[in-house]
Amino acid sequence: MPMQAQLDRRAAVAALLKNRKDTLVVSGLGSPTYDLHSVGDHDGNFYLWGAMGGAALIGLGLAQAQPGKRVLALTGDGEQLMGLGGMATIGVARPRNLDIVVIDNQHFGETGMQASHTGRGVDLTAIAVACGFAATGTVRTLEEVARLATQLDETADGPRLFVIKVLAENPPRSLPSRDAVFIKNRFRAHLGFAAA
């Protein structure tokens, strides 16, 4: 039997981003978007409220455009499961500055907490290995998350994917703006690009 996750998702994301530096973050729809916002709004955040399956691939396009910056796609198990093919695309593209962190509660939390594939034996890290990712791992405690945060600051030979197993619960929502044009232009201004 898989170990029961005990980790609080908000504490995990706060520990992951505690010393964030200039990392650019794209969050997958649902709880990861609320988790990212709960740590504190940031001009270098792009929050998804839709486009399910797209977080890591937006991260890819961004990482390719900004090779000097680290890019983090912070997403959930359901969102990443919808983008499984994209893991092959990212593995082939082999960006050295893209990390995917899956906040994995093994459920579709936004829609009534239905069990997802990751609680039934599907291992996203094994898929990442098969797609040629440079590093992968699964963490379950705050201490391990703190070590992961340090590891994410280090350079990499290619894309990395880490799974953080968390308790299946919905903490109070922390809602960023749903205006994608605003968030997009704010993000680009943060990188020095003028709005059209």
Place this chain on the structure above:
Amino acid sequence: MHSLQSNPDTRADDWPSELYRILKAADVRQMSYVPDAGHSQLISLFSADRDVTTNVLTTEEEGVAIAAGAWLGGQRSVLLMQSSGVGNCINMLSLSAIGRFPLLMLVTMRGEWAEFNPWQVPMSRATQPSLEAIGLKVMRAETGEDLIETVESAAPLAYESDQQIAVLIGQRLIGKKKW
């Protein structure tokens, strides 16, 4: 005598090279694709270009997300696919539409002209209506000359006016698939 560059017939016949020239002049830095025979020359030209990052996709919707990410990071991109791939993109196009992300898709049409494969026909019929339903502007070309002019005008519409544009390349132009 006309040079190769200035002869309009030659330009029109070699429309893939012209599209490459136009997209390079528009400062396109990323190209993603699911292969189509009609795009093969353009794919080769971009793949050989070290100044352009090229991504081969497992499904076309990935390219819609990559294009948004590229724009967030300050780069222009183009997405190549055939008409069957449009159906794979629909929900992801919400991102381009609601975020007003510049998007330029070049779509080679199947299922509409001397088509031998009936399975291409339903999505061919659905291509333009479904793109328009999700909010894209659809432009269409049936000749090489028309296609060059269409992409020349679509590029600034996308990248400078923040529009989401699909250019449909008629199957009549691509020619009958050799079987």
